[in-house]
Amino acid sequence: MSRPREKYPLPRGLFVGVHTTFLVLIAIIVLVPLASIFVGTFQDGNDVIRNGISFDVDLAALSFDNYVMLFTDSGLYFRWFLNSFLLTAAQVAGTLLVSSFVAYGFAMYDFKGRNVGFIAVLLLMTVPFEMMMLPMYVMVNDLGLADTYIVVVLPFLAAAVTIFFFRQYFLGVPKELLEAGRVDGVTEFGIFFKLVLPISKPAVAAMAILNGMIIWNNFLWPLLVLRSAEKFTLPIGLNTLLTPYANNYELLIIGAFFSLIPILVLFLLFQRFFVAGMTAGALKG
Amino acid sequence: MKKMLYSQRLAPYFFIAPFVITLLGFWMLPLGRSIIMSAQEVLYGDATFIGADNYQRLVRDRVFWKSLFNSIRYMVLTLMLLIPVPMFLAAIINTRIGSPRIKNFVKASLFVPALTSVVVAGIIFRLMFAETGSGLMNQVIGFFGHGPVRWLRQDIPGLVALLALAMWRYTGVNVMYFIAGMQAIPEDYYEAASIDGASKIQQFFRITVPNLKPTLVYVTTISVYGGLAMFLESFMLYAGNNSPNNQGLTLVGYLYRKGIQENDLGFASAVGVVLLVLIMTINITHLTLTGTFKKEESR
Numbered sequence: 001m002s003r004p005r006e007k008y009p010l011p012r013g014l015f016v017g018v019h020t021t022f023l024v025l026i027a028i029i030v031l032v033p034l035a036s037i038f039v040g041t042f043q044d045g046n047d048v049i050r051n052g053i054s055f056d057v058d059l060a061a062l063s064f065d066n067y068v069m070l071f072t073d074s075g076l077y078f079r080w081f082l083n084s085f086l087l088t089a090a091q092v093a094g095t096l097l098v099s100s101f102v103a104y105g106f107a108m109y110d111f112k113g114r115n116v117g118f119i120a121v122l123l124l125m126t127v128p129f130e131m132m133m134l135p136m137y138v139m140v141n142d143l144g145l146a147d148t149y150i151v152v153v154l155p156f157l158a159a160a161v162t163i164f165f166f167r168q169y170f171l172g173v174p175k176e177l178l179e180a181g182r183v184d185g186v187t188e189f190g191i192f193f194k195l196v197l198p199i200s201k202p203a204v205a206a207m208a209i210l211n212g213m214i215i216w217n218n219f220l221w222p223l224l225v226l227r228s229a230e231k232f233t234l235p236i237g238l239n240t241l242l243t244p245y246a247n248n249y250e251l252l253i254i255g256a257f258f259s260l261i262p263i264l265v266l267f268l269l270f271q272r273f274f275v276a277g278m279t280a281g282a283l284k285g
Numbered sequence: 286m287k288k289m290l291y292s293q294r295l296a297p298y299f300f301i302a303p304f305v306i307t308l309l310g311f312w313m314l315p316l317g318r319s320i321i322m323s324a325q326e327v328l329y330g331d332a333t334f335i336g337a338d339n340y341q342r343l344v345r346d347r348v349f350w351k352s353l354f355n356s357i358r359y360m361v362l363t364l365m366l367l368i369p370v371p372m373f374l375a376a377i378i379n380t381r382i383g384s385p386r387i388k389n390f391v392k393a394s395l396f397v398p399a400l401t402s403v404v405v406a407g408i409i410f411r412l413m414f415a416e417t418g419s420g421l422m423n424q425v426i427g428f429f430g431h432g433p434v435r436w437l438r439q440d441i442p443g444l445v446a447l448l449a450l451a452m453w454r455y456t457g458v459n460v461m462y463f464i465a466g467m468q469a470i471p472e473d474y475y476e477a478a479s480i481d482g483a484s485k486i487q488q489f490f491r492i493t494v495p496n497l498k499p500t501l502v503y504v505t506t507i508s509v510y511g512g513l514a515m516f517l518e519s520f521m522l523y524a525g526n527n528s529p530n531n532q533g534l535t536l537v538g539y540l541y542r543k544g545i546q547e548n549d550l551g552f553a554s555a556v557g558v559v560l561l562v563l564i565m566t567i568n569i570t571h572l573t574l575t576g577t578f579k580k581e582e583s584r
Contacts, residue, residue: 106301128511135554154311264400
């Protein structure tokens with residue numbers, strides 16, 4: 001029997017052509033919003049706010065003025081950029097450390113309460129933060145801890161999704177490694193830090209990227225906690241520029257565009273880790 | 286002390302302690318207080334018990350029902366858009382035809398919107414859906430002969446803008462989920478089907494869709510939560526929590542207005558409890574239906 005022929009509704013060459021054209025068209029449509037804000041960075045801010053962004057622009061009116069302004073006279077913008085950068089770095093490091101630590105407990109030991117504890121992890125994985133917004137906001141105000149970075153970070157160090165991901169990874173680590181460590185007189189914590197964590201680099205990389213992206217873009221909780229302008233992160237700072245009374249719409253537009261750059265660079269360098277981290281939860285069944 | 290570091294019986298409790306502390310301190314405790322507060326009138330830190338008054342106020346509150354309606358409408362529409370469309374795109378990307386380089390470019394492009402913060406995405410879409418004739422979307426519909434629309438001032442056009450924003454940000458992520466799910470389906474299924482003479486379309490509905498069940502369950506779940514708890518997309522698109530006739534107000538938006546903007550903590554807590562009950566009902570139903578509880582118990 002001959003190899004079954006693939007059935008195509010059109011002659012094969014034409015079919016491939018239609019297929020490719022369609023996909024490229026979709027990709028272009030998806031990139032249009034980013035391209036249009038990019039065009040907006042060369043325009044007058046008040047014009048853009050009044051008339052919207054589009055590709056129908058007067059080429060003679062385009063200028064680099066906004067770029068000059070960004071680097072010479074952009075007020076707190078780079079302060080916010082630095083705040084976001086440092087906060088993201090610190091929170092990613094803390095989240096990876098604490099969450100992998102917790103995940104190790106769930107993955108490697110049999111103990112009373114493990115199932116209940118792990119079901120709590122699964123529940124927290126899907127509960128949207130919006131549900132906790134008010135209770136946590138009230139608590140922070142009562143404790144007088146508003147406007148501090150520690151409160152922005154602390155509730156999210158033991159992050160459910162990250163715990164889940166590390167636990168799945170640790171389940172694949174051979175138990176003989178742990179036994180060998182115990183025979184050599186390494187403590188239980190030493191086994192985690194010195195033997196297991198060093199061989200978990202792929203999991204650490206995927207989670208660093210995922211958390212980095214989430215935390216860099218984090219908006220709601222920092223918006224509720226941070227009050228003084230010099231402590232703002234980028235998303236919150238940009239949001240304050242979007243008011244009817246603002247006088248610096250150029251900074252809003254070019255600042256929004258510029259805030260994308262670190263994440264885009266990271267994505268171009270580490271694309272496969274992004275996808276691995278994002279799709280981790282979907283395949284658990 | 287030294288002995289404790291070596292104890293395999295105690296070690297797990299040390300390992301999971303940060304999670305337990307977080308769960309109790311940052312989730313359970315505030316949540317419990319919030320439930321109590323929903324039965325109180327809270328004025329400048331003084332709380333008086335008023336029983337179910339807040340809930341009675343809630344039931345009679347038109348704006349509350351409007352916000353609940355908006356949240357559910359948004360959730361249903363995103364489910365109808367953000368599952369079939371990404372599944373179709375994933376299916377046509379995940380074929381053997383076409384150049385892998387072009388397909389990788391398409392995949393990367395689809396994913397890029399997911400990297401933007403809701404703030405940046407909201408700013409971009411607000412400007413694209415500007416109400417003058419020179420805004421991008423009005424130019425697009427103008428090309429098809431339609432006059433300019435005042436997008437964010439009317440209910441349905443505003444909803445279209447909101448859904449466009451949601452589609453833009455989440456299509457790519459869902460496509461990745463479906464591609465990952467499709468790649469886990471054994472190739473032999475398709476070979477056997479094509480020997481039996483099944484067409485590509487039949488193969489998609491008889492093999493791909495049923496085998497994607499775990500992915501479908503996951504994507505549905507996160508879409509239900511994301512839809513019901515949607516707030517920031519609307520908050521950014523309308524440049525704040527106020528929209529004409531509250532057309533963009535969601536349940537969480539109402540919670541934010543009452544609790545954070547108006548400091549009516551007792552009443553806002555009651556709104557929060559409604560949201561909590563809605564979400565936990567769905568959550569527990571979902572975990573029971575997918576057998577997660579059983580799986581964890583028998584491990």
